[in-house]
Amino acid sequence: DIQMTQSPSSLSASVGDRVTITCRASQGISNYLAWFQQKPGKAPKSLIYAASRLQSGVPSKFSGSGSGTDFTLIISNLQPEDFATYYCQQYNSYPRTFGQGTKLEIK
Amino acid sequence: QVQLQESGPRLVKPSQTLSLTCTVSGGSISSGAYYWNWIRQHPGKGLEWIGYIYYSGTTHYNPSLKSRLTLSVDTSKNQFSLNLSSVTAADTAVYYCAREISSGWYGNYFDYWGQGTLVTVSS
Numbered sequence: 001d002i003q004m005t006q007s008p009s010s011l012s013a014s015v016g017d018r019v020t021i022t023c024r025a026s027q028g029i030s031n032y033l034a035w036f037q038q039k040p041g042k043a044p045k046s047l048i049y050a051a052s053r054l055q056s057g058v059p060s061k062f063s064g065s066g067s068g069t070d071f072t073l074i075i076s077n078l079q080p081e082d083f084a085t086y087y088c089q090q091y092n093s094y095p096r097t098f099g100q101g102t103k104l105e106i107k
Numbered sequence: 108q109v110q111l112q113e114s115g116p117r118l119v120k121p122s123q124t125l126s127l128t129c130t131v132s133g134g135s136i137s138s139g140a141y142y143w144n145w146i147r148q149h150p151g152k153g154l155e156w157i158g159y160i161y162y163s164g165t166t167h168y169n170p171s172l173k174s175r176l177t178l179s180v181d182t183s184k185n186q187f188s189l190n191l192s193s194v195t196a197a198d199t200a201v202y203y204c205a206r207e208i209s210s211g212w213y214g215n216y217f218d219y220w221g222q223g224t225l226v227t228v229s230s
Contacts, residue, residue: 032214043203043223044154049216087154091216095169096156
């Protein structure tokens with residue numbers, strides 16, 4: 001199985017800040033990487049696919065990059081609604097695997 | 108707008124079979140462009156992929172659950188289902204159904220998720 005490792009596991013930031021979350025795959029996955037946002041008690045929401053492509057309706061404050069084994073999610077101009085847990089997921093091979101999550105908290 | 112909705116018993120006894128159904132609305136489950144997935148999340152934990160079924164009945168299971176898992180599809184009802192046998196407390200989780208789109212160049216990725224349903228395994 002491909003292991004996905006996110007860092008940091010938690011992150012405190014202020015409204016208006018720009019934050020970066022990283023995700024590393026245990027082996028190369030090309031650009032078959034997705035990012036999800038999950039708020040407490042809710043289902044994950046798809047944000048990004050193919051490492052950098054925004055899902056329909058997702059604001060451009062979210063951006064993704066990377067290829068191979070190293071990926072980043074950047075969220076700019078943080079707003080209260082952005083504080084949530086973020087997951088990366090590889091879809092290069094089965095079984096699909098997720099990172100352990102990064103909890104973004106308000107400072 | 109595509110919507111997915113999980114349904115089924117919220118409480119299952121140990122050693123019994125956990126059964127859930129996902130009803131798809133706003134789109135056809137028989138479209139060849141999609142794979143229909145189950146994903147679970149243990150309380151306070153991360154996400155675990157369970158498996159997918161294609162409208163034709165083709166399946167792919169997570170090896171960690173394969174011996175206990177059966178996925179099925181009913182195209183006439185636009186539904187797909189999960190059966191997980193011999194459950195234990197370790198199977199207590201929120202179970203999500205999700206659509207995976209086959210996009211060609213960009214690969215197969217999840218786009219729509221159900222709201223999830225918490226299933227508790229307890230006597």
